[in-house]
Amino acid sequence: MEAYISGLGNISAQETFDNSVFLENIKKLNPPLAFCIEPNYKEFIQPIQLRRMGRILRMGVTAAAKCLNDAGVEIPDAIITGTGLGLVQDTEKFLTAVIENEEKFLTPTSFIQSTHNTVGAHIAVMLKCNNYNFTYVHSNISFESALLDSMMQIDEYPGLKVLLGGLDEMTETYFKITDKAGLWNKYYPEGQLPQIPEKAIAGEGATYFIITGVSNPENYAKFTGVSTFYKPKSTEVITSNMLKFLSINGLTINDIDLVLLGQNDTAGDSIYNAMKSGILVGTNQGYYKHLCGEYYTSSAFAAWLAANLLKRQVVPDTVLLNGKQTKPLKNILIWNHFRNINHSFMLLSAC
Amino acid sequence: MPRRVVVTGIGIISSIGDNISETLQSLKSQKSGIGPLTILNTLHKDTFPAGEIKLTNNELELLAGEDIPEFPTRTTLLGIIAAKEAYRDAGLQPGALTSVKTGIVSATTVGGMDQTEQYYFDFFTSDRHLHYVHTHDCCDNTETIAECLGITDFMTTVSSACSSSANAIMFGARLIKHGIADRIIAGGTDALSKFTLNGFNTLKILNEKPCRPFSNDRNGLNLGEGAAFIVLEAEEIPVRENRKIYCEITGYANANDAYHQTASSPDGYGPYLAMKNALDMSGLKAGQIDYINAHGTGTDNNDLTEGLAIEKIFLPQIPKVSSTKAFTGHTLGAAGAIEAVFSILSIRHGLIFPNLNYSGKINELNFEPTLQLTEGAEVKNVLSNSFGFGGNDSSLIFSKY
Amino acid sequence: MAELIEKLKAEIIEALNLEDLEPDDIDKDSPLFGDGLGLDSIDALELIVLLEKNYGIKLQDPKEGKKVFFSVQTMADYINEHQKN
Numbered sequence: 001m002e003a004y005i006s007g008l009g010n011i012s013a014q015e016t017f018d019n020s021v022f023l024e025n026i027k028k029l030n031p032p033l034a035f036c037i038e039p040n041y042k043e044f045i046q047p048i049q050l051r052r053m054g055r056i057l058r059m060g061v062t063a064a065a066k067c068l069n070d071a072g073v074e075i076p077d078a079i080i081t082g083t084g085l086g087l088v089q090d091t092e093k094f095l096t097a098v099i100e101n102e103e104k105f106l107t108p109t110s111f112i113q114s115t116h117n118t119v120g121a122h123i124a125v126m127l128k129c130n131n132y133n134f135t136y137v138h139s140n141i142s143f144e145s146a147l148l149d150s151m152m153q154i155d156e157y158p159g160l161k162v163l164l165g166g167l168d169e170m171t172e173t174y175f176k177i178t179d180k181a182g183l184w185n186k187y188y189p190e191g192q193l194p195q196i197p198e199k200a201i202a203g204e205g206a207t208y209f210i211i212t213g214v215s216n217p218e219n220y221a222k223f224t225g226v227s228t229f230y231k232p233k234s235t236e237v238i239t240s241n242m243l244k245f246l247s248i249n250g251l252t253i254n255d256i257d258l259v260l261l262g263q264n265d266t267a268g269d270s271i272y273n274a275m276k277s278g279i280l281v282g283t284n285q286g287y288y289k290h291l292c293g294e295y296y297t298s299s300a301f302a303a304w305l306a307a308n309l310l311k312r313q314v315v316p317d318t319v320l321l322n323g324k325q326t327k328p329l330k331n332i333l334i335w336n337h338f339r340n341i342n343h344s345f346m347l348l349s350a351c
Numbered sequence: 352m353p354r355r356v357v358v359t360g361i362g363i364i365s366s367i368g369d370n371i372s373e374t375l376q377s378l379k380s381q382k383s384g385i386g387p388l389t390i391l392n393t394l395h396k397d398t399f400p401a402g403e404i405k406l407t408n409n410e411l412e413l414l415a416g417e418d419i420p421e422f423p424t425r426t427t428l429l430g431i432i433a434a435k436e437a438y439r440d441a442g443l444q445p446g447a448l449t450s451v452k453t454g455i456v457s458a459t460t461v462g463g464m465d466q467t468e469q470y471y472f473d474f475f476t477s478d479r480h481l482h483y484v485h486t487h488d489c490c491d492n493t494e495t496i497a498e499c500l501g502i503t504d505f506m507t508t509v510s511s512a513c514s515s516s517a518n519a520i521m522f523g524a525r526l527i528k529h530g531i532a533d534r535i536i537a538g539g540t541d542a543l544s545k546f547t548l549n550g551f552n553t554l555k556i557l558n559e560k561p562c563r564p565f566s567n568d569r570n571g572l573n574l575g576e577g578a579a580f581i582v583l584e585a586e587e588i589p590v591r592e593n594r595k596i597y598c599e600i601t602g603y604a605n606a607n608d609a610y611h612q613t614a615s616s617p618d619g620y621g622p623y624l625a626m627k628n629a630l631d632m633s634g635l636k637a638g639q640i641d642y643i644n645a646h647g648t649g650t651d652n653n654d655l656t657e658g659l660a661i662e663k664i665f666l667p668q669i670p671k672v673s674s675t676k677a678f679t680g681h682t683l684g685a686a687g688a689i690e691a692v693f694s695i696l697s698i699r700h701g702l703i704f705p706n707l708n709y710s711g712k713i714n715e716l717n718f719e720p721t722l723q724l725t726e727g728a729e730v731k732n733v734l735s736n737s738f739g740f741g742g743n744d745s746s747l748i749f750s751k752y
Numbered sequence: 753m754a755e756l757i758e759k760l761k762a763e764i765i766e767a768l769n770l771e772d773l774e775p776d777d778i779d780k781d782s783p784l785f786g787d788g789l790g791l792d793s794i795d796a797l798e799l800i801v802l803l804e805k806n807y808g809i810k811l812q813d814p815k816e817g818k819k820v821f822f823s824v825q826t827m828a829d830y831i832n833e834h835q836k837n
Contacts, residue, residue, distance in 0.1 A: 048790045051769040079607075085488070086510065095464075095471055098549050103394040105805040107767070108797045111550035112612050112740065115460070116489065116510035121741025124607040130624055133607040133743060134518060137489040138508040145507040149522060152529045177474045181484035230494070230503045341494070342506075553797060555814045614793060 001151045004219040004351065006161070007071025007210035009063040010304045011036050012292045013203055017063075019070055022308050023316050026291070032184070033175050033202040034293040052109050053122075054089040056169035059206035060119035061126065064163060068127075071210035076163035078132040079120045080150050082142035083167050084296020086116035088174050119167065140338035141228040142166065143300040144346065148226050150211055158213025166300025167206035170293075175202055184294065187269045187339045200264040203293015207300035209307075215351060221310035223303070224331075225249045225347035232343060235274040242279065242335070245345045257329045258284045258315065260302050262336030264294055266321065271340055284327075286319040299336045299344060306332040306348040313350075355586040356524045357752055358597040360441025362433040362538075363692045365577030365679045366402035369414060370436055375696060378704050381724060383678050385561045385573050391543045399557045402575025402680025403543055404429070418446070418499055422482045424463035427492040429578035429685075430540035434496045437536060441582040442594045446501040451588060454505025454532040456523045457493035457580075458515035458539030460684035462486075465542040492540050496580075505532050510684065512739030513646075514605070515539050516579070517687025517747055521603040523583045533588055538580030538688035547683065548574060554613060562649030564674035565658065565720040566710040572648040575680025579688035581695065598698045601732070601750040602633030608742030619656030621744040622646075623663050626734060629746035630664070639732050640670045640748075642703050644690045645720070646736040647674020648681050657736065658716040670734075671721040677707035687737035687745065694733040694749045701728045756828045764824070767802050768795050780824040788823075796821055803827075809834045 010016040013034040014027055027037075036059060041050055044062045053061070060081075068076065090113040097106055112118070117135035124133050132153070136145035143166030150162040178184065185197035211223060227245045232238045246252060259280055263272045266287075276285060292301040309315055310332060315325040330350050337343040361371060366384025368374035377384070388396040388403050404411075411428040412419060419431060434455075438445050463486040470480035485491070493508045505526070509519045516539025523537030541547075551557050551574060558571035589596050606628060608621025615621065630637060643665075646657055654674075661672060675693050682689055697703060706720035731751045738744045761775035764784075768791065782788045785796070796817045803809045803820075809831060811817060820830045 047772050051771060052794075084490075094550065095468060095546060098468065098545055099471060103545060103549050105801055106549050106553045107801045108550070108553035108613075108794055111546075111553055112794065114550075115512050115740050117512055117739075117741045117743055118612070120511075121607070121612060121743065124609045124742060125611065128609045130607050130609050130621060132605050133511070133741070134509065134522070134605065135511050136507055137510040138493065138506065139488060139490045141507065148531070149525070152525055152531070155529065177481075177484055180474065180478070181481045183484070228505065228507075230497065230506055553801070555797060555800075611792075612794070 001155050003151050003154045003211040003213060003223045004215050005209050005211055005221050005307050006216060006219050007067045007073065008220060008304060008307065009067030009070060009208040011038065011059045011063045012205040012301055013037065014291050017066065022312060026318050029201050029290065029293055031201050032179065032199065033170055035170065036204055054087055054113055056087055056089065056167060057113060057119055057122060060165060060167045061122055063206040064123050064165060064208045067208035067210055068163065073161050073210050075127055075129050076131065076210065077160040078153055078162045079123055079129060080146045080162055081120040081135045081165045082146035082297050083116060083135065083137060084139050084142045085168050086137060087114050087118055088169050088171050090114040092171060092173050139342055140296045140336060141342045141344050143297045144226050144228050144344040147223060147346065151223060151226065154211065154213040161210055161212045163208060164211055165206065165208040166297035168204055168295045168297045170202050170204040170295065186264060187271060189270055200294035203295045203298065205292050205295060205298065205301050207304045219351045220307040221348050222351055223346065224349045228342060228344045231341055235278060238275060238343065239279045242345060249347055251331060253279055253283060256283050256331050256333045257327050258286055258325065258332045260306060260332060260334045261285060261287050262289060263287050264289045271337060284323060284325055285321040286315065287321055288319065299334060299346065302334045302336065303346055303348060306334060310348060310350045354528050355599055356527045356583050357586050357589060357599045358581050358695055359584050359589045359594055360437040360582035361597065361692045361695055362436030362440060363579040363689060364404065364429055364432045365682060365689055366404050366575055367678050378678065379724060381705060381707060383561060383707055385680050393545050393548055395548060395552065398559055399548065400561060401543060401573050402682065404576055420495055422486065423495065424486045424491065425465040425542035426459055426463055426540050427486065427495045429542060429576065430457060430492040430496050431499050433538065433540065433578035434500060434536055434580040437580040437582050438500055445499055451534045452504050452532045453502050453534045454526060455493055455497050455502050456507055456509060456519040456535055456537045457496060458509040458519040458684050459489050459492055459541050460510060460512060460515060461541060461544055461547055462489040463491055464544045464546045468545050500536065511743045512741055513681065513683050513686055514737040514739040514743045514745040515684040515687060517691065517737035517745040518605060520581065520688060520691055520747060521605060521745060524600050524603060527583055527585050534582065534584045536580050536582050538578065539684045540578035541576060541682060541684035543574060543576040556650045558649060561708050562677055563708040563710055564647035564649045564676050564706055565654050565713060567713050568710055569649045569651065569654055572650055572676065573680040575682040577679060577682045577685045577689055579685055579692045581688065581691055596752045597695050598749045599752045600747065602629040602748030604628030604632060605745045608744055610742055613740055614652050615656040615742065619660035621742050622657050622736065622738055623660035625744040625746040626660060626664050626736065629734065629748050633748045635732055637665050638668055640734050641730045642697055642733045643670055643672040644694050644733060644735040645672050645674045646738045647676050649676060653738065655713060655715055658713060662717060669718040671703050673704055673706035673720045675704055690735050690737065691747055694735045697733050698730045698749055698751055701730055702726055703728055703730065753828060756831065757824055760824050760827055763802055763806060767798050778824060782823060784821055784823060807831050807835055
């Protein structure tokens with residue numbers, strides 16, 4: 001399965017919206033949470049629509065519009081979305097109203113918008129796009145599920161141009177609750193949680209791709225594989241899954257020119273660190289969550305980063321964890337996990 | 352030759368039964384599960400009847416078995432019950448190791464909202480109920496069911512409003528066709544919540560009486576709750592292991608109405624595309640469909656536009672059509688899977704289920720739904736429709752194997 | 753009446769998030785829906801709640817909305833007619 005990336009649209013905590021520049025002014029994220037740098041939505045969405053759209057809907061629709069424009073696609077053949085949380089702000093708004101007003105005087109807008117597939121649906125309505133429209137909502141493998149679906153569809157019909165997106169929003173309220181519940185504490189094996197837990201910086205983002213089975217020298221890069229798995233019992237299981245994943249794609253670990261790790265900071269966690277000194281010891285290692293923050297679909301940001309690295313053949317220092325990138329970049333492996341529950345691999349290659 | 356995907360197990364819980372056999376009994380005796388709300392504690396309990404499962408969470412826990420987590424949501428409990436039944440029905444042992452590459456695709460619209468809405472304000476002020484923060488997300492039911500069944504190879508969760516679990520089944524079939532997995536348990540689960548009940552109430556589409564799908568004086572829908580799962584497998588596995596095969600999934604399609612967030616286009620273009628593309632995929636002619644299990648919620652908008660789309664494809668020969676929403680209510684994220692199970696039962700037992708509470712033909716339509724229970728029919732192909740907010744329209748076709 | 757109309761305009765702007773509009777931008781006799789202000793069926797549902805919450809008036813038949821919500825003036829007339837003093 002191969003899917004070429006012909007368009008990008010990315011709203012993140014960095015200046016990523018303009019596709020002609022690439023990580024020129026890196027913004028250092030401050031704990032505990034990092035919000036996106038948002039564009040002027042009025043250039044993309046009519047005011048009459050904008051007025052009832054929450055932040056993630058605005059971000060999603062705008063990043064998608066940018067992406068379609070970048071690829072020169074008017075109507076995609078499928079719209080496939082991954083979002084771990086859906087529309088948090090609208091859900092909170094309606095839920096709060098239900099409780100506070102004791103089920104009286106409720107209005108429909110936030111309820112309608114709270115539905116998880118709202119972003120994909122809204123894009124369809126705006127484009128009058130009658131094609132396949134799916135939304136995956138599985139924690140930190142939501143984007144990977146959407147990618148897998150997209151790649152299967154392209155495998156069936158290589159001519160398809162799929163609008164693929166990964167997006168999640170952060171709200172102060174959501175952060176407050178989930179932080180209390182320990183969601184942002186870095187992963188520690190059972191019994192080893194330190195007194196004062198180290199925390200990830202919570203983030204958000206909306207990243208879109210146009211992917212197609214048709215190769216073109218203009219394409220950024222190509223997705224060549226995606227795989228997910230659940231609660232591996234040991235590092236050995238992760239290692240063996242990684243090798244199996246590479247071998248299905250005809251590669252060995254030596255063919256990987258850069259591995260992008262989902263660790264939150266340079267220190268990493270026990271899972272990443274065991275792998276870094278194990279199978280990945282000879283591989284150039286990089287990371288990305290210091291740029292976008294931790295969120296369920298941050299792997300979409302990682303894929304955006306990888307696509308740019310492969311196209312531009314430069315790895316900015318800020319991405320690298322060990323050494324300097326000397327080889328030309330051909331294959332980038334992205335490995336992410338969230339609290340050692342769901343793991344994912346994505347493989348991107350130069351065109 | 353693409354892989355054929357067959358159904359080898361089914362499981363269900365809804366207001367008309369806690370399992371397949373009770374469900375079949377209710378369908379045959381035309382017993383609706385819609386009535387006053389007694390479990391969900393809502394201001395509207397005397398106003399809006401619903402298809403509520405008359406078991407408390409504690410009672411559901413007993414049905415779900417001993418291997419369930421400490422603080423399950425109602426959504427997850429329903430899912431476990433239906434998924435375990437489907438697994439056992441397929442001759443599989445929950446928790447047992449298997450060499451078959453197995454995954455789960457589940458669907459829900461509000462996940463653990465049934466607990467979140469009870470403790471939401473407490474989350475800010477106390478630590479007592481924080482475990483429900485972790486069970487709120489849509490993926491919680493999927494992961495918990497996966498653990499009960501012993502699935503680690505593949506999992507994901509779909510959420511696209513009222514077509515969610517039809518989409519889960521569609522994705523499951525596609526995963527098998529592409530060899531990503533050889534066996535997928537697919538379906539969906541949703542518990543009633545104040546969140547959804549009030550949400551639908553703001554849209555003014557809840558009925559104060561039992562719903563009357565495809566009737567001219569239909570006046571809105573009843574909500575329901577439930578879960579259903581089906582075991583999908585690459586044909587060669589049950590054949591090799593000599594296990595029963597209910598039917599084959601021969602067609603599926605998803606299309607978007609691209610008209611409005613909640614209302615469907617006047618001529619039902621999205622529903623038309625979903626049905627037509629599913630038929631094209633199955634290679635069947637319209638005339639070969641024996642029964643349509645319609646989405647048929649009982650709202651003005653849905654039944655008219657779905658009816659028009661059915662006419663556009665099937666006229667002059669409209670197959671038997673019924674909505675089973677008057678049995679179960681609209682079970683949202685579970686509806687597609689629940690009605691897939693009804694469609695499979697239809698093929699298996701030669702049954703066509705009646706459209707209850709019918710009170711007269713919709714003026715703009717030229718056909719009436721089927722009103723009598725048909726037994727001993729030869730049902731070869733069933734089309735099941737599930738349409739949702741955001742114009743998300745899906746059709747599945749099940750065929751005799 | 754003029755006072756009620758001004759109050760309604762402000763309430764409509766707030767309830768429907770018409771953030772770019774000032775009360776003066778809304779003509780009291782122009783249609784709120786379709787070619788006028790461009791409101792849609794979801795806005796109609798929001799306006800039903802506005803009547804209920806702010807004026808204690810329950811619209812019995814949602815289909816009535818079309819007439820009641822034609823313009824700010826028709827809304828004001830309806831309120832005057834139905835509000836219990």
